[in-house]
Amino acid sequence: MAINNFKLKILSRAKLEVNEAANYYESKSKGLGKGFYLEFKNYSKTLRNIPFFEEKYNIVRILPLKKFPYTIHFTVDEDEKTVSIQAVTSNFQEPNSTRIKI
Known part of the structure; x- marks a missing residue:
């Protein structure tokens, strides 16, 4: 399998959510925010190679x-070979308060 088969786009609202979460975790424990960001970054790399997770x-x-x-919420455009990260939401977040529009 080739690496980086898909282009990755991260919408600005998803970037904001990642930054908010990383800042929150960093405020709780030094280095925890960086850990959150690194996990998100690693999962983003996975999406570039294997984007066909649960619809x-x-x-x-x-x-x-x-x-x-x-949870990372994303769309896949197979024709354009693009993965677009729409949102990154807390599993404890009220579903109606997310920035993602479905």
Whole structure:
């Protein structure tokens, strides 16, 4: 399997959610925010190679992080070979308060 088969786009709202979560974890324990960011970054790399995870909402797919209670919400355009990360939400977040529009 070739590396980086898909281009990765991270929408600005998803970037904001990642930064908010990393800042929150960093405020709880030094280095924990960096750990969150690195896990997100590693999972993002996975999506570039293997983006066909569970389809949850119409065309929106999800990939839960393992060490942190967050889920990546993304879409895949097979024709353009692009993965677009739409949102990164807490598993404890009220579903109606997410920035993602389905």
